[in-house]
Amino acid sequence: MSGLFSIDSPERLYEKVKQDFVAFYKDPTIDGLFQVLFPLYHLREWICPGGYRTYKGKAVSARNAGEVLYSHLESLPEYSTLRSLCNHAKHLSDPGLNARTEVLEGFRVGLGGCGDSLGVTHFVVENRDVRDVLSPVFRAYRNYFEGELPTGS
Numbered sequence: 001m002s003g004l005f006s007i008d009s010p011e012r013l014y015e016k017v018k019q020d021f022v023a024f025y026k027d028p029t030i031d032g033l034f035q036v037l038f039p040l041y042h043l044r045e046w047i048c049p050g051g052y053r054t055y056k057g058k059a060v061s062a063r064n065a066g067e068v069l070y071s072h073l074e075s076l077p078e079y080s081t082l083r084s085l086c087n088h089a090k091h092l093s094d095p096g097l098n099a100r101t102e103v104l105e106g107f108r109v110g111l112g113g114c115g116d117s118l119g120v121t122h123f124v125v126e127n128r129d130v131r132d133v134l135s136p137v138f139r140a141y142r143n144y145f146e147g148e149l150p151t152g153s
Contacts, residue, residue, distance in 0.1 A: 010046040013039055014145050021138050025131050028121050033130065034089065040137055041086040044073050047144070065149055069140065072150040078136045081125060101125045 007013050017039045024032035048054060048066035052074075055067035063071070073079045088097045104111070104122040111122045111129045123130040143149070 010043065011145065013043055013046055014141055017043060017138070017141065021134070025135075026115070028123055028131065030123075033123055036134065037082070037086050037089060040134060040141075041079075041082050043141060044070050065144065068149045069144045073137065073140055076136055076140065078133050079140075081133050082137055085125065085130075097125075 007016055017036065020032065020035045021040070024036045045051065048070040051070060055063045055071065058067070060068070060071075084097055102124045104124055105119070107116055107118045107120050108122055111124065112120060113129075113131070125133055140150070
């Protein structure tokens with residue numbers, strides 16, 4: 001895989017995503033969100049380049065780890081939301097997304113997390129802090145790279 005300079009493998013892209021995700025989670029900014037959105041969405045294509053075609057018709061037990069992850073991500077509602085965010089950011093392709101997103105300044109009960117400052121910025125999508133939307137996707141990648149695969153995908 002050619003990648004981009006030193007980011008030339010799924011493992012290296014994951015390390016970059018992990019670094020950026022942790023930074024964004026601690027201090028949400030619009031720049032941080034952009035740094036996380038695209039690689040978090042596209043990392044699965046680096047892991048399973050053939051996508052659905054590689055496991056179409058295969059029994060779950062016959063799938064390799066990348067195919068299991070790809071299928072699992074496809075089943076996550078949060079991954080679908082991530083897809084909408086990513087595609088809208090690239091192509092402005094989901095005009096309805098604007099009605100389902102907002103930016104709120106300042107700590108909000110129900111949105112804020114432990115460690116958030118009182119001046120935190122909440123990027124809200126479908127009434128959820130975007131960090132809560134992205135976290136299950138990030139966890140799926142973390143589990144994959146730590147050798148823990150989901151079952152039943």
